[in-house]
Amino acid sequence: MKSGLSIIIAREYLERVKRKSFIISTLLVPLLMIALMFAPALIMLFSESESKVVAVLDDSGVVAPRLHSNDEIRFVVVGDENIDQARANDGYDAILVVESAAVEKPQESVTLYSHGSLTMVTDQYISSQVSDAIEDVRLKAYNIENLDKILREVEVDLSMPVIDIDKAEDTATSSVLSYILALVMDMMLYMFILIYGQMVMTSIIEEKTNRVLELVVSSVKPQWLMLGKITGVGLVAITQILIWAGIVGICSVFTMPMFAAMPEAASEPAIAGAIAQLTDVGFMVSLVVYMLLFFIGGYLFYSAIFAAIGSAVDNIQDASQLTSIATMPVIIGIVASMAVINNPTSSMAFWLSIIPFTSPMTMMSRLPFGVPVWETVLSLVVLYISFILLLWVCAKIYRVGIFMYGKKPTLIEIIRWARYK
Amino acid sequence: MEYILTAENITKDFTNHRALDDVSIAVPRGKVYGLLGPNGAGKTTLIRIINHITAPDSGIVTFDGHQLCADDVMNIGYLPEERGLYKKMKVGEQALFFARLKGLDRKQAEAALKQWFERLEISEWWNKKVEELSKGMAQKVQFIVTVLHKPKLLIFDEPFSGFDPINAGILKREILKLRDEGATVIFSTHNMASVEELCDEISLINRSHNILSGSVREIRERFSSNRYEIGFVGAPDALATTGFDVELGSINNDGFATATVTLPSADAVRPFLAAANQAVDINSFRRILPSMDDIFISAVQASNQSSQLES
Numbered sequence: 001m002k003s004g005l006s007i008i009i010a011r012e013y014l015e016r017v018k019r020k021s022f023i024i025s026t027l028l029v030p031l032l033m034i035a036l037m038f039a040p041a042l043i044m045l046f047s048e049s050e051s052k053v054v055a056v057l058d059d060s061g062v063v064a065p066r067l068h069s070n071d072e073i074r075f076v077v078v079g080d081e082n083i084d085q086a087r088a089n090d091g092y093d094a095i096l097v098v099e100s101a102a103v104e105k106p107q108e109s110v111t112l113y114s115h116g117s118l119t120m121v122t123d124q125y126i127s128s129q130v131s132d133a134i135e136d137v138r139l140k141a142y143n144i145e146n147l148d149k150i151l152r153e154v155e156v157d158l159s160m161p162v163i164d165i166d167k168a169e170d171t172a173t174s175s176v177l178s179y180i181l182a183l184v185m186d187m188m189l190y191m192f193i194l195i196y197g198q199m200v201m202t203s204i205i206e207e208k209t210n211r212v213l214e215l216v217v218s219s220v221k222p223q224w225l226m227l228g229k230i231t232g233v234g235l236v237a238i239t240q241i242l243i244w245a246g247i248v249g250i251c252s253v254f255t256m257p258m259f260a261a262m263p264e265a266a267s268e269p270a271i272a273g274a275i276a277q278l279t280d281v282g283f284m285v286s287l288v289v290y291m292l293l294f295f296i297g298g299y300l301f302y303s304a305i306f307a308a309i310g311s312a313v314d315n316i317q318d319a320s321q322l323t324s325i326a327t328m329p330v331i332i333g334i335v336a337s338m339a340v341i342n343n344p345t346s347s348m349a350f351w352l353s354i355i356p357f358t359s360p361m362t363m364m365s366r367l368p369f370g371v372p373v374w375e376t377v378l379s380l381v382v383l384y385i386s387f388i389l390l391l392w393v394c395a396k397i398y399r400v401g402i403f404m405y406g407k408k409p410t411l412i413e414i415i416r417w418a419r420y421k
Numbered sequence: 422m423e424y425i426l427t428a429e430n431i432t433k434d435f436t437n438h439r440a441l442d443d444v445s446i447a448v449p450r451g452k453v454y455g456l457l458g459p460n461g462a463g464k465t466t467l468i469r470i471i472n473h474i475t476a477p478d479s480g481i482v483t484f485d486g487h488q489l490c491a492d493d494v495m496n497i498g499y500l501p502e503e504r505g506l507y508k509k510m511k512v513g514e515q516a517l518f519f520a521r522l523k524g525l526d527r528k529q530a531e532a533a534l535k536q537w538f539e540r541l542e543i544s545e546w547w548n549k550k551v552e553e554l555s556k557g558m559a560q561k562v563q564f565i566v567t568v569l570h571k572p573k574l575l576i577f578d579e580p581f582s583g584f585d586p587i588n589a590g591i592l593k594r595e596i597l598k599l600r601d602e603g604a605t606v607i608f609s610t611h612n613m614a615s616v617e618e619l620c621d622e623i624s625l626i627n628r629s630h631n632i633l634s635g636s637v638r639e640i641r642e643r644f645s646s647n648r649y650e651i652g653f654v655g656a657p658d659a660l661a662t663t664g665f666d667v668e669l670g671s672i673n674n675d676g677f678a679t680a681t682v683t684l685p686s687a688d689a690v691r692p693f694l695a696a697a698n699q700a701v702d703i704n705s706f707r708r709i710l711p712s713m714d715d716i717f718i719s720a721v722q723a724s725n726q727s728s729q730l731e732s
Contacts, residue, residue, distance in 0.1 A: 007521050015510070081669065105642045211505035215563065218499040219522040399475075417438065 004220040005228050012203075012232025019241060026240050030247040039276070052122060055092040057083065059100040060109075065134035073125055087113065090248075091338055096126065103137050178368035182341050185291055185364040188241075189417070190334050194327065196237045196299060197306040200230055202321060204310030204402075213402050222402060223395040225310075230303045237299060289331055290367055297383040298360025301390060304328065307393035308414070311401030318408045333361030344369040344401045356386040393418050425450040425574055426471065430482035434468075435468055440466040441477070443627040448574075448622075449608060453600055455620035455637070456609040457713075459721055462626040464609050465502065468576055471607070472499050485573065495524045495625045500565040502578035502609070506551045506559055517565055525572040526721040530569070537565045539589070544699045556583045558608035564592060568599060576607045581615060594617065613713035625720055633716075634726040641710040644719070649693075652677065655701030663696035664688070682710065717723060 015024055045408060046338075056077045058064035067075045075170075078086060086095045092115075101107035110130055111133055204226075205212045309322045336358060340349040344366045352362040353371075359379050363371070398419035401409075407418075428713055432730070433441040441463045448454045459463050469475045471482060471581035473494050482489040484497070506515055520530035538544045541561050551559060568575060581589045588613040596619065608620060616623065622724065633640065644700050654658070654676050660667045670679035681724070684693055697703060711719075 001465055004522050009516055015507075207507075210508060211503040213503075214474075214501035215499075215504055215506075215519065215566070216522070217474050218497070218501070219519070220473070221492055232455075265447070403469075403475075418701065 007225045007227055007236070008216075008220060008228030009232045012229050013235050016199075016233065016236045022240075026243050030244055034251065045410070052093040053091060053125060055081075055086050055089070055095045057081070057086060057095065057366075058098045060098050060102040061268050062135045062137045063102055063130060065334050067129050070125070073122060075129075083113075088229050094122075094126075096130070098130070102136055103177045106119045106134050114176045121234075132183055148228065164398065179341060181287075181368040182365040185295075185368075186334060186337055186361055189295055189360055189364050190330060192237050192241075192295070193302045196233055197303045198323065199236075200303045201306040201323070202316060203229060203233070204307055204398075205313060205316060205319065208311070208314060208402060208405075215410065222399040225389070226307050226395055228399045230307060233303065233405070234296065234299055238296075241295075241374055249363035281311065287367055290380075291364065294363045294367075294379055294383070296357075297387060301356055301360070301383065303328065304387065304394040308397040311398040312392045312404065312409050312417075314405055314408075322411070329357035330361065333358035336363045337365035341365045343421055344371070350375070354382055356383045396420065422449045424448055424604065424609075426482070426484050428471065429480055429679065431467065431470060431477045431482070433463075433470065433475070433477050439629050441470075444480075444625045444626065444631045445630070446634065447449070448605060450605050451586055451600065451603060451604045452621040453596070453608055453619050455616045455623035456607055456626065457611075457613075457616065457623055457717060458609075458626035462504045463629045464626050465578065467626065468499070468501075468578060468609065471571055471576065472497060475607045477672075495570070496573045496576070497576065498523075498570065498572035500563060500567040500578060500580055504560070504563050506562065508550070510551060510553040511518070512549050512551060512554070515551060516562060516569075519566040520569050523572075523617045525570055533569050534565065537569060541595075557585060557588055560584060561588070563594075568595075568604075573603065574605050574607065576609070578609045579611070581610070581612060610667060613717055616713045625717065627721050627724045628728060630724070633720050634677060635715070640716060641713070644716045645661070645708060646711075647689070648689060649682050649684065649690070650705075650709050651697060651703060652679050652705035653701040653703050654678070654699070659700040660697060662700060663693065665669060665693050665696070677704065 051071060054073055054075050056067065056075050058077065064075070064077045066373065069075050076092070079090070083095065086092060094112055094114035097111045102109045126149060144150070144361045161253060191239060207216070213225075227357075244415050305326045306323070309319055313319045315324070333352070336348070338351050340346070340362050343349060347365060349362060351374070351393065352358045353366060359385065363376070363379055367376070384387050395416055396418040401414070424614075425445070428677070430447050431441050432439070433443045434436060438562075440700075446454075446456075446467075447658075456464050456467070457583070460652060463723040464476070470477050471484075471489070472490060473491055480617070480679045484493045509568075510518070516534050517527065517530050520534060521527060524531065535544070538547065541564075543561055545560070546554065546558065546562070555564070564580070567577075580592060580596070585594060596606060608616075610616060620637050622636045623634070623640065624631050635643075650670075655678070657669055657672055657678055658678055660682075662671075666683045668681045668683075670681060684690060694703070694706065
């Protein structure tokens with residue numbers, strides 16, 4: 001009987017890993033992500049020549065000299081053209097008209113004309129340049145000595161390192177990195193529970209409609225078949241994650257030294273904190289292990305539910321209502337964990353990470369910020385024990401459900417099946 | 422007689438109905454046992470209990486001398502009525518999968534499969550995907566998977582549905598061969614002609630009850646209502662003068678005729694023959710045994726009527 005389980009797992013696993021769609025999606029997704037990361041840089045590289053020319057008609061005489069061009073926007077002061085002439089000139093993408101009263105009443109005396117609508121970035125850049133210029137003029141009007149020096153000294157550029165008090169050594173945890181990590185892992189978990197959980201479900205429905213099920217359960221207990229399927233599909237998910245992690249790892253081996261070599265980047269506190277956190281091996285290892293445990297726990301918990309649903313219905317259409325009930329807690333967990341990210345130590349965060357329906361999602365978003373060990377362990381224990389209980393109930397439903405054809409069962413009927421001998 | 426499988430007082434309830442009510446059967450070793458009954462009578466539930474797929478609410482199943490346990494499925498081969506295969510898998514790979522589930526190791530399974538594939542002349546399908554096969558072809562693969570591990574007990578639920586007469590014949594031959602090699606076969610079907618042809622014993626399940634059990638021969642005797650066919654030469658009306666309930670059959674041009682006679686009891690055979698001998702020249706005389714079809718219908722109707730009377 002035990003060997004039956006391993007044969008089932010092997011079949012479920014190999015069947016999926018050998019599929020073209022799996023190979024393609026596993027390799028394509030990281031490529032797509034890399035492409036997305038590099039796309040802005042590439043676009044910038046190729047769109048350099050596309051800078052916009054803004055003609056400036058300045059009657060005040062003080063604004064135009066204070067405007068600074070950048071890569072995208074080039075200010076051209078024109079003194080010898082009036083508005084109509086400038087409008088007729090195709091060389092200008094936009095015309096900035098500054099009337100003489102601009103310093104006193106900027107609201108009424110500055111207008112921007114453009115061919116077609118400008119992008120928001122361009123629009124914002126021009127308006128900030130003009131307001132900076134007017135501010136500058138107004139400040140100068142007070143005739144304060146050493147104004148530039150004072151302003152430079154007053155300016156604050158803050159990005160503070162956050163030290164975790166609960167940890168023995170004062171390592172800086174980067175809140176930016178934690179935030180990103182929490183967000184990414186939450187989304188990954190959400191994706192994997194839905195994709196792989198529903199894969200378990202559809203494959204059970206398929207076996208039912210194929211009528212291959214009865215042939216299989218005449219040699220293997222239905223419970224083992226269900227467990228084998230959940231495990232096999234789960235291993236596929238882990239394979240995919242490991243491949244992705246490998247690709248990301250290889251990429252970062254190449255990119256990390258580049259970051260470290262950039263002096264100005266390393267001096268930036270946020271990035272320095274991130275690098276410090278990434279290179280804190282002990283913290284990262286425990287983080288990865290915990291996350292993996294919650295990932296697996298969350299998948300197992302929900303795939304047991306999906307398996308029970310799959311066994312109860314004949315086709316995917318009938319399943320939709322039940323799956324929407326099952327995915328509700330996943331979504332609640334995701335939404336709640338967004339709130340938890342902003343306040344990882346609140347009592348709501350604590351309870352959400354004990355309840356097994358939401359704990360994987362909540363803990364994903366809390367772990368990067370550091371969670372007391374006892375809390376993590378408690379959450380894991382509750383999650384895995386409730387998985388085993390749920391598996392037991394779902395296996396009973398499954399055992400009955402796989403032989404039910406025809407009428408779509410109600411939720412109450414399904415729960416009643418769990419009590420059959 | 423030695424029984425390989427007995428089920429005693431099996432009862433199984435589902436939410437809205439009782440699928441089996443105090444059903445008992447005993448399957449003799451080395452025989453073909455027919456499990457008959459109308460649709461929804463409870464046959465499949467009983468078969469699932471025998472296969473340890475579901476458990477009865479009460480009652481005991483013994484297999485090969487001990488109470489049925491999970492490991493016994495290794496000695497049972499079951500071909501369900503509703504059967505399919507994994508569509509995307511290759512035929513050989515799939516057959517190996519099922520064989521290994523039944524406890525064969527890869528090498529054994531491969532050797533045995535190759536042999537069976539040759540025996541049924543389907544060797545060239547090994548690397549085909551199941552979705553490329555016709556229904557009948559897939560059925561052959563399923564049949565092989567069912568019998569491959571040389572089980573002591575084989576259970577076939579409607580094995581011939583989907584087969585053309587030639588392949589159905591091949592299958593029948595193989596089933597009988599397996600029986601001759603020592604396997605016991607439980608055979609569930611609606612096809613009464615094949616029951617007469619294959620089965621040694623039967624049980625008829627109707628509305629969750631076992632309403633009729635016994636050997637096919639004995640049951641047919643029991644249901645024959647003392648009807649006989651007589652072949653004779655002579656005046657067709659002459660038999661009517663014997664005073665028995667005679668119904669004339671065909672009369673040939675050359676004077677050969679047949680008639681059916683219903684006698685009040687088996688004891689009336691001698692007096693009837695004596696009387697008939699006076700009237701005509703008797704060519705042949707034989708007892709008419711009812712077909713399993715007739716028995717099936719009359720037994721089911723009788724049981725339905727009696728259960729209606731009860732309620």
